[in-house]
Each structure stands twice: as structure tokens, then as C-alpha cells.
Amino acid sequence: MAAFNYFNYFTEIEEYFWRKRGAHLLVSPLDWAIVETWQKAGIPLPAVLKGIDRAFESYARSRRAAGGRQLKSLAYCVDAVLDAAEEEREAAAGAGPSAERKRDAQESFSREQLRAFFSRNVERIASSGVALHTTQPELAARVDEARSRLSEMLPLIESPGALDLEDLERRLTVVEEKLTAALTSNAPEEFLVGVRREMDRQLAPYRRKMTSAQLAQLERQYMQKRLWERYNLPRLSLFYLT
Structure with missing residues (x-):
């Protein structure tokens, strides 16, 4: 997965969700609040995107998708994102992710x-x-x-x-x-x-x-x-x- 600017967290998630939905729609206040909870919890952006992918895959197999209903909110992705974040934490154990995160942050803005x-x-x-x-x-x-x-x-x-x-x-x-x-x-x-x-x-x-x-x-x-x-x-x- 391509590297993402650490402080582009909100816009990257918003745009990724738009692409998955296939429509450029306004993200609701609830969705923005959900993204903030992920940011405050320190969930890495790649884990969020992986979780969104999995949530859409799960939704595509559901009866609601079969009935033509779209996945409308990031709230449906919460569990999948948390699972992906836990997997990343386990995989990164001992790899010093904090130093990498700090280095990325230092290079983010002029x-x-x-x-x-x-x-x-x-x-x-x-x-x-x-x-x-x-x-x-x-x-x-x-x-x-x-x-x-x-x-x-x-x-x-x-x-x-x-x-x-x-x-x-x-x-x-x-x-x-x-x-x-x-x-x-x-x-x-x-x-x-x-x-x-x-x-x-x-x-x-x-x-x-x-x-x-x-x-x-x-x-x-x-x-x-x-x-x-x-x-x-x-x-x-x-x-x-x-």
C-alpha cells in the first residue's frame, strides 16, 4: 500500500470512502466524528483503509446490498477497522512504529x-x-x-x-x-x-x-x-x- 501523509488522515479516509461508494457525497457529521475517534485512538491510516475494504466486502455479501441499498456510513466499518488495527499492532510488535510515525509527521508540512x-x-x-x-x-x-x-x-x-x-x-x-x-x-x-x-x-x-x-x-x-x-x-x- 502506498505511503500516506500522516496528517492527511481525514482527507485520505474521506476520499477513500467516496471511491468505495462510487459517489462523491458529503461525509456526515457522524462519519467525521468516527474518523476523529480513530485518530484520537492512534489507529494507523493503512489499518483504517484495510478495515473499510473488509467492511465493503462484507456488506457486498449481505442481503441489504442484494436489495440495492448502499453502505452509507463509516459506522458500519468500525468493527472491521478495529480488527485491522489490532492485526497491525501485532505485526508491528518490536518494529518501533512510533519513531517512524514521528519521522513522517516531521516531514508533513512546510x-x-x-x-x-x-x-x-x-x-x-x-x-x-x-x-x-x-x-x-x-x-x-x-x-x-x-x-x-x-x-x-x-x-x-x-x-x-x-x-x-x-x-x-x-x-x-x-x-x-x-x-x-x-x-x-x-x-x-x-x-x-x-x-x-x-x-x-x-x-x-x-x-x-x-x-x-x-x-x-x-x-x-x-x-x-x-x-x-x-x-x-x-x-x-x-x-x-x-
């Missing part, structure tokens, strides 16, 4: 790309904070803290020598998690309930295929995505750079 990504996100976060200043001043302060923290990371990009993107990603994750907590605390109750209803409807056909831990993680990622969209905030992870 300084110019990173600088533009950070600058764009700082501007968007600042704009969102200004919009919240009158209606939700407490949340606006938390948003401004995130903007300040992001600005403080810019010198890391300009530092001489090799840039440790994995460490940068860890720092961005901390900022995202803190801001997500603030968004959750300040979002209207009706909005949160509405998102949960929407999420429950989309997950209903797949709940029996997932463990409690998988569902809990997926629900967290789904809620996070909706919260950041509501407040027009850009995702900070380098996985969203492309």
Missing part, C-alpha cells in the same frame, strides 16, 4: 503552511470572540484565552532546527479540550439537547455494533464538532490543515 494555518485560526478565533463579547462575555474571555495561547505557539514554528509536530499537536489538543469544556458549559441547554437527539437518530442503526466505550468516545467527538460549528470556531488540530 513552515509556510503552518504559519498560514496558525495565522488564519488566530484571526477566526479573534473574530468569534468579538461576536460573543456582548451576548456571552464569559465565553468570549475563554475564546480570547485560546487565541492568546495559539499566538504564543507561533514562535515554535519559527524556531531553528527540526520542528516536532507531534509535540505541537499535543499542545493544540490541550487548547481544544479546554475550549470545548468552556463551550459546553456556556452553550444553551436546548442546543445541547437538540444535538443529542440528532446524534441518537444517526447512531440508532449502529449502536449494537459498538461497545459502550466506543459510543461514549464517538458521542464526545460528535458534540465537540457541533459546538465548534455553532460558535464558528476553526478546529486547531494539524489534522485539519489540509
Whole structure:
């Protein structure tokens, strides 16, 4: 299998799923949340693609496929992806995959790309904070803290020598998690309930295929995505750079 850019994780999976379906359709919020759970769990991209292949092969043998119904969601692929990831872990035991992953990450982006990504996100976060200043001043302060923290990371990009993107990603994750907590605390109750209803409807056909831990993680990622969209905030992870 060809080598993939580590930080192209989201777009590679999205495009691969499109090709398997034979249609260039928008990936649903549920599908994006599923991809985020795989990314957070550290599942390698080749394992995800292998799992998707197997899920489509299994679906092709099912009665639903015989009836002309398409495989519509990555939720159907969850078990196959986890199985493929476990196989990769067993095969790679003692092979030092972490060092390889770090080397790939270090070669992923130019300084110019990173600088533009950070600058764009700082501007968007600042704009969102200004919009919240009158209606939700407490949340606006938390948003401004995130903007300040992001600005403080810019010198890391300009530092001489090799840039440790994995460490940068860890720092961005901390900022995202803190801001997500603030968004959750300040979002209207009706909005949160509405998102949960929407999420429950989309997950209903797949709940029996997932463990409690998988569902809990997926629900967290789904809620996070909706919260950041509501407040027009850009995702900070380098996985969203492309």
C-alpha cells in the first residue's frame, strides 16, 4: 500500500470512502466524528483503509446490498477497522512504529503552511470572540484565552532546527479540550439537547455494533464538532490543515 501523509488522515479516509461508494457525497457529521475517534485512538491510516475494504466486502455479501441499498456510513466499518488495527499492532510488535510515525509527521508540512494555518485560526478565533463579547462575555474571555495561547505557539514554528509536530499537536489538543469544556458549559441547554437527539437518530442503526466505550468516545467527538460549528470556531488540530 502506498505511503500516506500522516496528517492527511481525514482527507485520505474521506476520499477513500467516496471511491468505495462510487459517489462523491458529503461525509456526515457522524462519519467525521468516527474518523476523529480513530485518530484520537492512534489507529494507523493503512489499518483504517484495510478495515473499510473488509467492511465493503462484507456488506457486498449481505442481503441489504442484494436489495440495492448502499453502505452509507463509516459506522458500519468500525468493527472491521478495529480488527485491522489490532492485526497491525501485532505485526508491528518490536518494529518501533512510533519513531517512524514521528519521522513522517516531521516531514508533513512546510513552515509556510503552518504559519498560514496558525495565522488564519488566530484571526477566526479573534473574530468569534468579538461576536460573543456582548451576548456571552464569559465565553468570549475563554475564546480570547485560546487565541492568546495559539499566538504564543507561533514562535515554535519559527524556531531553528527540526520542528516536532507531534509535540505541537499535543499542545493544540490541550487548547481544544479546554475550549470545548468552556463551550459546553456556556452553550444553551436546548442546543445541547437538540444535538443529542440528532446524534441518537444517526447512531440508532449502529449502536449494537459498538461497545459502550466506543459510543461514549464517538458521542464526545460528535458534540465537540457541533459546538465548534455553532460558535464558528476553526478546529486547531494539524489534522485539519489540509
